[in-house]
Amino acid sequence: MVTPDTFFGGAPEVNASAPGRVNLLGEHTDYNDGFMLPVATPQGTLVAMSRSGDDHFHFYSPNLDQTVTFARDGNAPQGYGSYIEGCIRLVQAEGIEVPPLRIYVDTNLPVGSGLSSSAALEVATLRAMRALLGFELDDVRLAQIARRAEIEYAHVNCGIMDQMASSLADESNMLFIDARTLEHRLVPLPADTELIVIDSGVARTLAASKYNERRAECEEASRKLGVDALRDVADPDSVESLPSPLRERARHVVQENLRVLEAAQGVSAERFGELMNASHVSLRDDYEVSIPELDALCDALRAAPGVLGARLTGAGFGGACVALCRKGQGQEAAATALAAYNNVNGRQGRILVPVPTEQKG
Numbered sequence: 001m002v003t004p005d006t007f008f009g010g011a012p013e014v015n016a017s018a019p020g021r022v023n024l025l026g027e028h029t030d031y032n033d034g035f036m037l038p039v040a041t042p043q044g045t046l047v048a049m050s051r052s053g054d055d056h057f058h059f060y061s062p063n064l065d066q067t068v069t070f071a072r073d074g075n076a077p078q079g080y081g082s083y084i085e086g087c088i089r090l091v092q093a094e095g096i097e098v099p100p101l102r103i104y105v106d107t108n109l110p111v112g113s114g115l116s117s118s119a120a121l122e123v124a125t126l127r128a129m130r131a132l133l134g135f136e137l138d139d140v141r142l143a144q145i146a147r148r149a150e151i152e153y154a155h156v157n158c159g160i161m162d163q164m165a166s167s168l169a170d171e172s173n174m175l176f177i178d179a180r181t182l183e184h185r186l187v188p189l190p191a192d193t194e195l196i197v198i199d200s201g202v203a204r205t206l207a208a209s210k211y212n213e214r215r216a217e218c219e220e221a222s223r224k225l226g227v228d229a230l231r232d233v234a235d236p237d238s239v240e241s242l243p244s245p246l247r248e249r250a251r252h253v254v255q256e257n258l259r260v261l262e263a264a265q266g267v268s269a270e271r272f273g274e275l276m277n278a279s280h281v282s283l284r285d286d287y288e289v290s291i292p293e294l295d296a297l298c299d300a301l302r303a304a305p306g307v308l309g310a311r312l313t314g315a316g317f318g319g320a321c322v323a324l325c326r327k328g329q330g331q332e333a334a335a336t337a338l339a340a341y342n343n344v345n346g347r348q349g350r351i352l353v354p355v356p357t358e359q360k361g
Contacts, residue, residue: 001062003062008048008102012048012049013050013051014050015047016046016127017044017045018045018119018120018123018124019042019166019169020043020117020120020166021038022197022320023037023038023322024195025260026161026256026259027314028218028256029253031158032257034231034257035257036165036179036260037174037175037187038169039165039175040169043108043352043355044124045105045106045107047104047124048106049104050102050132052102055071055072056069056072057069057070066080080105080121082154083121084103085153086153087129090145090148107121114312114313114319115352116162116165116314120166122150123142123146123166126142140168140182140184146166156211157211157212164177169186170186173188174187176264187263190269190324191269192327193326194325194329195322196310196325196333196337197313197320197353198334198350199320200297200349201348201350204314204317218249225250231253236254239251248286249286252282252283253287269326272308275309276308276323277302280310280311283311283312284312287316290316291316293347294316297349298321300340300341302323304325304336304337305329305333308323309324323337
């Protein structure tokens with residue numbers, strides 16, 4: 001494994017970081033021009049950066065122990081390097097001169113757990129470039145560029161939520177996002193609560209999931225309902241006229257938007273938990289992106305002491321579940337839920353939040 005000192009031949013010129021995100025409400029609403037309530041994770045991605053000193057880009061990931069090198073006018077191979085290259089090329093498209101760079105990427109975000117390690121990589125890369133090169137692009141613009149990098153260079157047709165959350169959210173507040181207008185504001189978590197996030201141990205890869213299929217179904221539902229996007233449905237009952245599965249897909253999105261809008265106005269901890277539970281049922285039954293392991297993990301979380309509600313987080317088909325818990329009970333509740341979950345069929349989940357003591361520091 002290469003150290004930063006070895007990779008740069010000393011200290012890098014700049015360092016920047018960005019967090020992952022956990023979405024509390026508003027799943028699969030972003031690409032429907034809807035509403036979301038994510039929060040930043042304690043874990044994140046660090047990008048160290050310097051000018052390369054030659055005519056090539058050089059990237060290194062100690063997590064993968066993998067080096068990527070390509071010429072100034074060349075292309076990175078598909079993999080983590082393509083996300084970084086996308087950020088570089090799109091900054092260049094803004095009219096900003098970007099020299100060849102040396103970039104060292106280190107992360108403690110678990111890849112494939114639904115905490116958006118890709119958005120953290122993109123935003124941290126863009127923050128480092130902004131610090132190194134001194135260009136003036138605000139945090140919303142960085143999120144927009146990061147999203148384009150993922151779509152155009154990593155070929156994942158994502159919405160804007162992950163990049164907005166990584167660029168603008170913090171760990172203490174939810175970030176309300178309107179995907180259409182990019183209006184955003186910080187909203188406090190319900191009083192006297194904390195979050196639990198547990199990885200199910202079932203990896204998911206967004207590009208290989210049924211994400212694009214769900215997008216196409218929502219677009220078709222919108223056409224049949226005569227609206228630009230499902231966020232424009234004025235009468236929730238109108239979706240019941242659609243054929244299956246478009247009916248179920250649209251029902252989830254319309255009801256999920258209503259759950260976010262209610263929660264963003266400020267509700268009790270108990271009501272927020274109810275909204276999370278309803279969201280999971282909708283993702284399981286109407287959107288059909290849950291799997292038995294995620295359902296079992298949510299059941300284990302809801303049965304743990306102090307837990308008010310739980311749901312899958314991220315695109316589904318694996319990854320993590322998030323729960324809202326009474327403050328001070330998170331560690332015990334997470335350990336209880338994890339033990340119950342792992343005892344069923346030998347599953348191997350892991351606690352991501354609260355960050356286990358041995359991972360702090």
